Amino acid sequence: MPSVLHYTLTIANWRAHQFTVTLDIPEHSKNMLELSLPSWIPGSYMVRDFAKSIIDINVTTGANSENEHLSMLPLVKLDKQTWRVETQGKPCTIRYSVYANDLSIRSAFMNDQYAFINGTSAFLSVSEFENARCELDIQLNENDPDITDWKAYTSMPTRADSASSSEWHFVAQSYDEFIDHPIYVGIADTHCFNVDGVSFTLLFSGNNNIDYERIAKDLTPICKHHLDLFGAPRAIDNYLFMTLLADNGFGGLEHKYSTALLYPRFDLPQVGETGKKTDSYITFLSLCSHEFFHTWHVKRIKPNVMVKPDLSQETYTNQLWIYEGFTSFYDDVTLARTGVIEPQKYLDIVAQNVSRLLQNAGRLKQTAAESSFDAWTKFYKQDASATNNIVSYYTKGGIIALGLDLLLRRESANKVSLDMLMQLLWQNYGIEEKGTPDNVIQDLCKTHFDIDVSAYLDQVVYGTDDVALASLVSEMGVDFHTRPRVSSDDKGGLTSQPAVINQLGATLKPASFGLTVVQVFEGLAAMDAGILLNDVIIALDGHVVNAQKFQRLLDNAQASTVEMTLIRDGRLLTLPLDVVKARADMAYFTITDQQKLSKWLAR
Structure with missing residues (x-):
């Protein structure tokens, strides 16, 4: 035939x-x-x-x-x-x-x-x-x-x-x-560059004024890091970064010899622009780093059920915390290791991820393994209650990977690291695409390093404990802290701005008049007051509010309860709101030993 x-x-x-x-x-x-x-x-x-x-x-x-x-x-x-x-x-x-x-x-x-x-x-x-x-x-x-x-x-x-x-x-x-x-x-713009004999092509939709040489220069050490980490045999000779540019939008999807990206066109550096890297450009480099890392870790090293998945229906695995989580750790740390961003900037990015978890009551209800298994519904089909009920295997998985690296270093007197574990995964499973069992991490650590990480994984992967960063990050030469937020758009990280005093416990966005409630966080004042999704807050203690005025009025409240006026489904309501001190749910790191941090960042 x-x-x-x-x-x-x-x-x-x-x-x-x-x-x-x-x-x-x-x-x-x-x-x-x-x-x-x-x-x-x-x-x-x-x-x-x-x-x-x-x-x-x-x-x-x-x-x-x-x-x-x-x-x-x-x-x-x-x-x-x-x-x-x-x-x-x-x-x-x-x-x-x-x-x-x-x-x-x-x-x-x-x-x-x-x-x-x-x-x-x-x-x-x-x-x-x-x-x-x-x-x-x-x-x-x-x-x-x-x-x-x-x-x-x-x-x-x-x-x-x-x-x-x-x-x-x-x-x-x-x-x-x-x-x-x-x-x-x-129609597309293309730019080619070479890293250790591997040919890379950048493709961007349309014709643009983007500084492709700068992007290629910044991606070169990132690509080299990943190539060096996994070593021989080489998985690729050619690779295509394919980017669809839009006014808005974000995404990335890995393939064996390419990646497809979606990114806002004006968040990328334009020809003639100088100065420091913007946060949005750093995010793009991290996205490229993430998807290129998947060349090995997902496309070749993969869960056993994903070696030959049934594409007609869901294929379940509880290992996505290993694959998306570990990749989420490496996408950012690689930028710091290669000097693309400063160490403090990297620590601020980690702090933002930790802050996202600390605000997420769902992390205390769903494990990282359960999040992996339920990706098909609970993660990919999130509703407004997701933050209260689920945890991201990307975000928590990345923090689990950081904690595992620090744990391996501490238990081995700095002779073993997560890099060595990644190399074992590649050599034992990736080269022949054998597929990993659920216990692959604890098994490799015990067999090859004689380090038992099962208790750690039972707590943070199969249980809902937070990673004990405060006791682990000394291996990096840094200290871990928490603080209240400084504004409604605070994402976490080191800052000198003054913190807010009182906390609503909801995410708001400007409406044509007032502020629309888009998230309500479990265990905080807004939920206790009965504020619901899509309510439109129009006044606090009789004063019409916008985003800035609302927080100022809440911080300056003299009584233990204030009066909230809102519109709900065409009805005008007045609710009592308890004035609650802002909780310390924003993370940040300070460097205590620059030499130790530099050593940790070096492969």
Whole structure:
């Protein structure tokens, strides 16, 4: 049986956000074939039902010679994403159109500048052909003069066909490999740089005035750090950072040889700009660091159930705290290790993550392992109560990784670190993509380091204890502190600003008149007073409020209770609010031993 599936992707009509796919299936041994589209994309743990975007689909056979005519074959839809066709083993062609209007890095999107397409939202799989070679032609609609200057970009290997200005040819050795290469077709800026023999390409949608040389210069030591950490054998020779620029938006999704990013265009450095790195630019570098780290840790080192996951339904694991959590530790610490940011800036970023946890009552109800398992619903489908009921396996997982590194150093007199554990994961599981068991961390630490970390993991991973940073960070040469917030937009970290005196216990945003309640935190004054989500606070003790005036009035309250006036679903209400002193739920670190911190940051 021929083992080649041939796909043709055509940018059909960007005005209608549509592309078309033609799939040629060769002669085969089965009377019936099943066609299906994944319902989720690896790395993003939520069922997205990509097949809902298929507009029309048909199957034809015949026309192998001048005397034959095309014959339509009936398709039977079996479920939301699966079709069956009776082919009698004959070659056939599947044609379908897809609606692409999801501006994210998980699906497909098309506008007047570009088309971005993930294979999971575009390419049907064929039963009996899961391990077949997949060939792809990408072509433009030749009748559309507005896209004649578009070009195709992907990390998928190029096929050795002759290419024209309106057609590109690629190949993958299996369907799983095929759908792991996101595709960009359109107008783009590109910039290439080399790190230790690995070729990197930066791609940004549209034409921009972004300082790509500066970004490449800052990413170079970050990429080198990750390459050096995991060492031989090299996982890649080429890598593509593919960034969709928008007015707003944020996201990143890892692939084996590329990453797809979504980022605000004016949060990146422009040509001619000088000065210190902005917080938003540091966040972009950290995002790149995070997704590139996944090249090893997620795409090759992975939970055992993710080696060959069922993309038609949820695949559960309680290990995401290891994968997203450890990566969340390395994405930021790498910037400090390589000198891209100062040590104090790194400590402030860690403090912001800790502050996020300290404000989150959900951390006392859900474990990091449970958060991993429930990612499909509780994490990826959060509602306004999430902060009170769940914990992030990203945020707590990153703090768990920091604590584990400090614990390993303390128990080994600085002879063992988390870096060494990552190298063991790569050597024992990543190179051959074997898949890790749930107890992999405690097992490796005990077997290779003779350090028992099970009690620590029982407390902070399988239990709801906070990581005892105050007793661990001395290994870094720093002290851990907490303080009240200094303003409504305080994220944590070292500051010289005066703290607020009293605390509402809710997140507010400006409304056309007054302040809208968008979060209410468990155990604080707002919830005790009966303030609800979407209430609009308009006055405090008879004085009309905005964001600045509200906090000032609350801090200067002379009585133990104040009168809150608000609108709820068209009704005017007055509620008594207890005046409660602000709690110390903002974290910060101070450096006590600069030499010790520098040593900790050195690999």
